[in-house]
Amino acid sequence: MMNYLWAFLVGGALCVIAQLLIDKTKMTPARILVTYVCAGVILTAIGLYEPLVDFAGCGATVPLTGFGYAIAKGVERAVNEVGLLGVVTGGLTATAGGITVAICLGFIMSLIFSSKPKD
Amino acid sequence: MNKEEYKEYVKRRAKRSSSFKNCVFAFLIGGFICVIGQALMELYTRLGATTQNASTLVSISLISVAALLTGLGLFDKIAKLAGAGTLVPITGFSNAVVSPAIDTRSEGYIFGVGAKIFTIAGPVILYGIFTGVIYGIIYYLFG
Numbered sequence: 412m413m414n415y416l417w418a419f420l421v422g423g424a425l426c427v428i429a430q431l432l433i434d435k436t437k438m439t440p441a442r443i444l445v446t447y448v449c450a451g452v453i454l455t456a457i458g459l460y461e462p463l464v465d466f467a468g469c470g471a472t473v474p475l476t477g478f479g480y481a482i483a484k485g486v487e488r489a490v491n492e493v494g495l496l497g498v499v500t501g502g503l504t505a506t507a508g509g510i511t512v513a514i515c516l517g518f519i520m521s522l523i524f525s526s527k528p529k530d
Numbered sequence: 531m532n533k534e535e536y537k538e539y540v541k542r543r544a545k546r547s548s549s550f551k552n553c554v555f556a557f558l559i560g561g562f563i564c565v566i567g568q569a570l571m572e573l574y575t576r577l578g579a580t581t582q583n584a585s586t587l588v589s590i591s592l593i594s595v596a597a598l599l600t601g602l603g604l605f606d607k608i609a610k611l612a613g614a615g616t617l618v619p620i621t622g623f624s625n626a627v628v629s630p631a632i633d634t635r636s637e638g639y640i641f642g643v644g645a646k647i648f649t650i651a652g653p654v655i656l657y658g659i660f661t662g663v664i665y666g667i668i669y670y671l672f673g
Contacts, residue, residue, distance in 0.1 A: 414568055418564045423561030433552075434549040440650075445654055453665075456669075472567070487666075509586065509593055509620065
């Protein structure tokens with residue numbers, strides 16, 4: 412049960428930081444996403460993000476920083492397995508599932524649905 | 531205070547309280563999405579997936595639900611209330627891919643859907659992977 416509590420609190424807190432950045436600095440959502448992914452890679456690289464993942468589970472892996480975490484861990488794994496080549500194969504390999512599903516569903520949705528008028 | 535000052539005061543207060551409200555909804559809805567993720571994570575692990583595979587399956591599941599909600603036009607309604615609460619979880623990435631795909635169908639399937647699907651996903655993937663490559667080089671040399 413504590414797993415869920417920490418996932419909720421940490422995940423919620425990561426969203427609040429982004430909300431504050433949007434409200435206070437007028438950062439666009441696209442910049443937030445890019446910043447979060449890069450922050451996830453850097454925080455993982457310096458060893459700060461893995462403890463958060465161990466502690467908060469999906470509270471740390473579901474936010475976009477977790478996407479960065481997956482890239483960094485993927486690079487580490489690939490370098491350990493195949494050496495220098497892993498530098499350029501690890502990141503996309505680790506995130507391939509999410510990216511593939513997102514773009515394929517995006518295409519399928521564009522076939523099924525037409526755009527709604529924005530209000 | 532005079533009328534102008536009062537107007538300014540009201541404006542400032544309104545801005546602050548709406549930002550506070552935004553943060554509360556971002557926290558609750560963002561936290562809730564992570565709890566759903568955690569529940570799925572435990573389900574997939576119980577079904578025999580490794581931690582890494584279960585984590586990928588969680589991402590895929592949340593991306594799929596967000597893609598469908600985007601198609602149905604419901605995602606925008608939730609996002610209006612949730613703000614960063616639906617943007618920051620992987621659901622926001624999914625919405626950022628699916629939404630322009632649907633919106634640009636009239637521009638054709640190559641330069642419309644095919645290109646615009648990466649409007650936000652492109653920068654996210656580029657800078658994420660680029661940062662990863664730099665880390666990879668450092669990790670290879672000193673790790």
